[in-house]
Amino acid sequence: MAYITQYCRIQNRMLLRQGSVIYSNLAGDLDTFLDTALTALSIYYPKFYKMDRLSKLGFLAAEVLLRDLELMNRYSPQQVAVVLSNAHSSLDTDIRYFETTKTIASPALFVYTLANIVTGEICIRHGIKGENAFFISEEFDPQGMCEYVDLVLAAKKTKACVAGWVDVMGDQHDVFLYLVEKQGNKFSLDHSPAQLQKLYDLKYGTVDGRSQKTDH
Amino acid sequence: MEDLKRQIIEALNLKHLKPEDIGDEQPLFVEGLGLDSIDALELIVLLQQHYSIKMANPQDGPQIFKSVKTIAEYIRANQTT
Numbered sequence: 001m002a003y004i005t006q007y008c009r010i011q012n013r014m015l016l017r018q019g020s021v022i023y024s025n026l027a028g029d030l031d032t033f034l035d036t037a038l039t040a041l042s043i044y045y046p047k048f049y050k051m052d053r054l055s056k057l058g059f060l061a062a063e064v065l066l067r068d069l070e071l072m073n074r075y076s077p078q079q080v081a082v083v084l085s086n087a088h089s090s091l092d093t094d095i096r097y098f099e100t101t102k103t104i105a106s107p108a109l110f111v112y113t114l115a116n117i118v119t120g121e122i123c124i125r126h127g128i129k130g131e132n133a134f135f136i137s138e139e140f141d142p143q144g145m146c147e148y149v150d151l152v153l154a155a156k157k158t159k160a161c162v163a164g165w166v167d168v169m170g171d172q173h174d175v176f177l178y179l180v181e182k183q184g185n186k187f188s189l190d191h192s193p194a195q196l197q198k199l200y201d202l203k204y205g206t207v208d209g210r211s212q213k214t215d216h
Numbered sequence: 217m218e219d220l221k222r223q224i225i226e227a228l229n230l231k232h233l234k235p236e237d238i239g240d241e242q243p244l245f246v247e248g249l250g251l252d253s254i255d256a257l258e259l260i261v262l263l264q265q266h267y268s269i270k271m272a273n274p275q276d277g278p279q280i281f282k283s284v285k286t287i288a289e290y291i292r293a294n295q296t297t
């Protein structure tokens with residue numbers, strides 16, 4: 001049995017951890033939201049501005065997910081895995097890169113024309129060196145993700161796994177990142193397809209400036 | 217030189233910097249601004265796009281891209297228009 005010990009969500013230009021809004025910026029577009037979120041979270045990481053939207057979303061979600069957990073103090077770099085998935089792969093950046101090839105192709109965009117680059121950015125930032133995989137599916141697949149993460153955790157060396165869904169196409173974005181550990185704590189939830197689906201399906205909105213969480 | 221710094225900031229997405237943060241002779245790579253090999257390629261694109269300069273010999277890159285001053289000198293020496 002494994003446990004979901006933390007989860008976070010980015011949707012509708014809102015960044016949430018464990019259901020609470022950490023940051024939101026509904027005024028601008030997605031690019032504005034991503035850049036202002038970095039400042040709001042007091043993160044100094046110049047390379048962030050060079051990333052594509054997919055990597056920025058994954059990077060921010062991982063920052064919020066792993067904040068204050070001291071994950072890398074509890075585990076060795078090889079004991080932490082990263083398993084991500086999405087629907088649009090790196091298509092958002094592929095299209096931007098293709099546009100530049102009509103004049104002079106951009107090397108900086110070209111390096112982001114693979115979906116799993118976001119995994120690399122998260123691993124570099126947090127010093128993770130364990131197993132990793134990236135799956136493409138039409139929609140978030142709790143059954144498939146749960147089975148694969150359980151398989152990764154069944155391997156002796158892996159103790160924890162950053163997993164989830166990081167998808168972007170234009171301004172449309174959808175992120176659900178969660179941490180699965182072999183060892184649970186008093187706040188942890190069972191790692192099961194039903195639980196993942198439940199957390200993914202939570203819809204967030206604001207009422208009178210306060211965050212609200214509703215099941216649908 | 218200020219225009220060139222602005223172009224570099226824009227081309228390399230150095231949003232955390234302002235032109236005045238970059239010294240004319242400050243090293244751009246490794247111990248200086250910390251640019252990497254992809255940035256070097258973007259600088260080649262910048263020369264092509266803004267100044268219509270195609271670097272004849274890529275091996276000259278490290279010398280040309282040493283600092284903003286050396287890039288400016290290279291542009292002055294090679295710009296035809």
